Amino acid sequence: MKPRSFDYVRVKSLAEAVIALARHGTEAKIIAGGQSLVPLLNMRMASPAILVDINALAELRGISLEGGSLRIGALVRQAEAEGSVEIAKHAPLIAKALPYIGHFAIRNRGTIGGSIALADPAAELPACLLALGGEVEIEGAKGARTVKADDFFKDLYETALGPGDVLIAIRIPVPSKDMRFGFSELARRHGDFAMAGLAACRDGKSARLAFFGVGSTPLRAKKAEAALAKGSLEEAVAVLDHDLDPPDDIHSSGKVKLHLAKTLLRRIAPELAA
Amino acid sequence: MKIADDLPSALTALDRPNSYIGRSVPRPNLARLMQGRGQYVSDLALARMAHVAFARSPHAHARIKKIDAAAAKKTPGVIAVVTGPELAKVITPWVGVLSHLKGIKSAPQHAIAIDRACWQGEAVCAVVAKSRAEAEDAIDLLDIDYEELPVVTDAETALDAKTLVIHPELGDNLTFERKHEAGEVDKAFKEADAVVEATFVFGRHTGVTNEPRAIVAYWNEGEQRLTVYQGTQAPHMMQNLFAKHLSLAEHQVRVVTKDVGGSFGIKVHTYADEMATVALSKLLKRPVKFVADRLESFITDIHARDHRVKAKIGVKKDGTITAFEIDDLTGIGPYSVYPRTSGIEANQVVNLVGGPYKCPNYRALARVVFQNKNVMCQYRAVGHPIATAVTEGLVELAAAKIGIDPLEMRRKNLIPDDGYPCAGASGIKFEKLSHHAALEKLVKMMGYEKLRAEQAELRKKKIYRGLGFASFIEVTNPSAAFYGVGGAKISAQDGATLRLDAQGALIVHSGVTEQGQGTEAVLAQVAASAFGIAIERVRVVTGDTDNTPYGGGTWASRAAGIGGEAAWQAGKALRQNVLAVAASILQSEPKALDIRNGLVVDADTGRERITLDEVARVAYFRPDTLPPGFQAELVATRHYVPRAWPFAFTNGIQASYLEVDIDTGFVKLLRHWCVEDCGTVINPQLVDEQIRGGIVQGIGAALYEHCIYDERGQLLNGNMADYLVPMAGEMPDMEIGHVVSPTADSELGAKGAGEAGTAGAPAVVMNAINDALRPLGAKIITEMPATPGVVLKALGRV
Amino acid sequence: MSAHDISLTVNGEAVREAVEPRRTLVDFLREDLGLTGSHVGCEHGVCGACTVRVDGAVVRGCLVLAVQCDGARVETIEGVSDSGAIADLQNAFEKRNALQCGYCTPGMLLAAEELLAAGGTPGREKIREHISGNYCRCTGYEAIVDAIEAVVQARGGRK
Structure with missing residues (x-):
């Protein structure tokens, strides 16, 4: 099958993304890696009026150590994360989980943030975030907020993300030395x-x-x-x-x-x- | 690394210079496929080509009360919206019955449903548009009013008096029934020391060809001709059917088949949506393309298997099998598929159960019933995986019961290799098989004793490995007995035309088709060998009803054995024709000459006399220099059909070595072996790869593949994420060996090899799982696929 | 919906086209550019027949939209064949008969090349894992694994 028609905008800044999402409400969908969204479009199981492509947002990239946390940008591709020294060192649980995600061609495109935001109940990364007691950084029309993993996953494909929200990054507390995974x-x-x-x-x-x-x-x-x-x-x-x-x-x-x-x-x- | 010429040791020698028989010659058409330059039907675009998509019934059984197309017709890009009654003016319906399947019945099936949909997925309306996406947009806007009807989904109750009759005019839901009784069955069971009974359940599955079904039909109003580009296994059969149902003469229809992205029996049937596409082209007078998407493939490509077999074996203490008995029930959807019918798989089960064994006492009942699910029909190894799993499952259960080694049990009962020709208990006739030689070769190849020792050792460490075996027979090279005698216009014979071109190269036109198995390589090998030319100078043309001899195509493992023999005979004939011309030029006698390495030589000395391009030059451009009255004929056509035997049965044996994780129910496949006997091996590499691919298809059935329906007739897993096909990560390496018993029915002696792998693999995996779990006192697993849940249940863990 | 203009390079050639946002990359390559070597098998990201390279990484052509490829560098089986970049792999596939119908082959070759290009000497298990997202119905996979393994050894771990 082929997707239903939709409009498309590739936003250049986070602010632009938030405005676009606010304007279109539930009619808009964010596309990042697209590895879960595009199958739904192709099967006509999802029919957004507009796709907001956030792939150009530099502020959603990067892996960094901030205070006591490892911050992984939402747009970090799963394949990139697999090769990350920081993740291997500070979030070994995620490093263990990444190779289980789909296949390499999926991980080349699929993002860390996309997997968390979709919250497939059988997916690896949401469970890792939950096990690690991580947090999710969200930017929305009302500004930025942080939600603990324990409060993020609400129900089947339902999370703390509202229609106007963009998942910015996840944060993982750097583990103590005696932590086992x-x-x-x-x-x-x-x-x-x-x-x-x-x-x-x-x-x-x-x-x-x-x-x-x-x-x-x-x-x-x-x-x-x-x-x-x-x-x-x-x-x-x-x-x-x-x-x-x-x-x-x-x-x-x-x-x-x-x-x-x-x-x-x-x-x-x-x-x-x- | 195993890139090497793996010549089987004992090939029949057809020893001539340029003999390619028995050699692993690379296929001539691989480069274009590897460069992405194949010509699949889904790649094809023609001028003014429109795309059709179908609205399909979401219900398993429903009356179509109303189709309002007003909004759909206004959608951008839409060319036409056509309902069943409208299309029925252009194309007639069909009924899938054959006269030699006594009593088989079915109802007329239309290209698009007229007033009732009988399975989830049946097309109820067509939309033709400039693009597939636009056609789908319009389908979204069709307003179709259905009245849901009661459904028949459970085959077990389909024949009950209170069950709805799907086609009231047929009287009941029984499509076909066959009973067979041979020997003294009751007496044989009485005389048995042990009787083992089991019910085997085979999950419904489907072919999942990587390229879905695809067709482009072009009715040229000016020429009054229909050209159909179709991914099919049987172009001439389809030519006949298109002509018949569009009321055309066959010569008005051309079917062209270039590259096909996988077939396996999926692409040898009449599909309503493909017939509709052809009819729409005639109606709209323009090219129309239909490519099934993956989701509609799952609900419209034929399904197969879905049998429940209650089975029984009697055995003496010494291991002698006294009797087999089966009761097979299968539900085939609402229509028997045209033109091969949906009675064949059950019929094959009856034919094949007990087939490898001497046991003369056999009782069988097979019933085929209608139901409101997608149609079932012939898919790779038709009936064989079922019959083999039932027979070999029973044999291993009986062996375990009386405490005899499963291979000893087989040695005791398999038809002796010097016992041919003979007939099986079902009446099938064997020319020459080699069960014992195959078994002994397998034992040697796999290192049986060592593996048994390893298995015992590992069990002490709570690692549970199992070994399973299956001897099997395979139907190949079918004569007219398969379909022709039943009235279907499906050619059993096949032809080859060989032509020497103007530069002395050999052009082969054949009625058999290339589905990826290597037909064109085999034809080139055979033609080059028969004629005496380097294979690099042979070009093969297949898949075009305008340009190839009439033939059956590719199915039932017939292409090499039948199409190959036709090419062999044509090669010999053309040689004589060419030698006649050469003799005339050289003022010699044809019999004093020979063709070797592409040169005409003295037969005795091998001395070069004249090149083939010189012969061609004279024949084509200077025929005036030839003697008066001599006419050069640089073309020869020959046909072949097996006559001495209804089928060329082949045989083989497989083994599986696997490990069961008893805490998770997961099965890890460690090794797989197959020894088979397809007669003369024309191309060892191609034969081995047919077997390997077939084995993995059989493993799919054993462990993964299952079309899961709910009681309302809804397919629950019709996508590739939920329908599990075998992928590389879980598949074993497979060792293949050969025994060679050529058929005397043809000069080449080749039988088929396309289905041997699929025939035996489900049985050996099932048997190996049971072997692994035997020391744990687990319940016997006779259900496919053997999912982790099935295994855990057998172990009493859940 | 209105078409979007995109500019990209495909097999080294500059391409400028107007595409509907709903056009997937594989449909764009096949239907707008006539590059039919990338195949459509499932359109939901499972079979791998549509495998192509975008900016050097192998992706599913059915799970990327053409409109997202504005400014991207796309390579298909036709491009890598003509450049000779995978000639050794193609030779190994031919020699080992690692394809039958050939429909999965372009995707399989690109997937295999990604593993090979990473260097090292992956064994059979790693090879199987790497191609486990590419469906082949014909071969049973062993011949494909053999062919890739042969190239692994021939290249000797060179990147």
């Missing part, structure tokens, strides 16, 4: 969205477990986190029954997904041990 997912084929996945980190005091592919958003498993912080893996696995209630999808039942989530937790646990 674990990432794994189970996908039928290399590059597919996961049937179940887990992004996790743990230091001496606490653990954060963000599961993906098992609900309508990436999900923290807080009971399991508490059990794991106490040092009981078996209990953590057992209480996942209460943390997660995965719905059935065409590829597997919720029961299978829950079983896979438990298996992932068992498998990742050694990586999380100090």
